[in-house]
Amino acid sequence: MKAEEISLTPQEVADILKITKNTVYELIKRGELPAYRVGRKIRVDLQDVEAYKRHGKNIEITPDPGIASCRTLPLNPRGYRPEETVSYQQGLVICGQDVILDILTRHLERHPNGVHAFRHYVGSFTGLLALYQGKAHMAAIHLWDGDTGIYNIPFVRRLLPGIPAIIVHLAYRMQGFYLAKDNPKNIKEWKDLTRPDVCFINREKGCGTRVLLDEQLRRLGLDRRLITGYEKEELSHLGVASTVARGEADVGLGNEKAGLQVRGLEFLPLHKERYELVIKKEDMEKPHTHAVIEILQSEAFKKEVQGLGDYDLTETGRIVAEV
Known part of the structure; x- marks a missing residue:
């Protein structure tokens, strides 16, 4: 049987890489190791494990120190090492940790107006700071204000001072x-x-x-x-x-x-909770932003996310606020 036809369980991957199964889950979560679901089970293709091992040994990264950059993961993580650094100017940078963003970036590369997308695996505050500092184009956040019971809007106003922004709903979690x-x-x-x-x-x-x-x-x-x-x-x-x-x-x-x-x-x-995407208003007329909104509102995207289970997609793709 060919390598591309062999799927492995997380435990089998752990045995091959000589790491713990929990570390395998972390690699999948961070997007360093491609994976997919069969029912409620996670599977990894053998060819992806071999690519991870091969590139982990051979890739050398020489980032340009003259360009402001941040640690990110590319859309297709085959061959990626955690040490790799990519710049804001090299492609679309999306901050956030949920797997729903992996699906979004994959659809984005196939869209007629799409671009190569990079993932920056950080929390909500750090993502908004990267957006404010011009180191990211979009940030996915889930920040609850206990005084008002409102998600995200109060924090965007405070952490993006003077920068008009649009908030687009991703999913309820x-x-x-x-x-x-x-x-x-x-x-x-x-x-x-x-x-x-x-x-x-x-x-x-x-x-x-x-x-x-x-x-x-x-x-x-x-x-x-x-x-x-x-x-x-x-x-x-x-x-x-x-x-x-x-x-x-x-x-x-x-x-x-x-x-x-x-x-x-x-x-x-x-x-x-509400999990939502923050975009600068000045970027709303750019082709890649239009592509993101179209993808989030598409049935193809929603069906793929729905297949993962445990997401409420009632408002997915809706612009919920202009801050």
């Missing part, structure tokens, strides 16, 4: 607790995080999940200093889920999609 199987600590609500017998694993400052947690703690009058593990951080939903699955924490906060990729976890839904 569910945030909740990652818990050990059968929830042995009987963790059910936010205040349970402050119990002395509960160990928590946190996300990094500035990401949407961390903002949701801190806003909920503030709103409920809960002291974060009482949360064991509050200062320990992971940089992705999968990293948090993996920490709980390994028994190094009792609970973490993240989205439902990532939690379903890790065995031995239960997911307790707590909060429905």
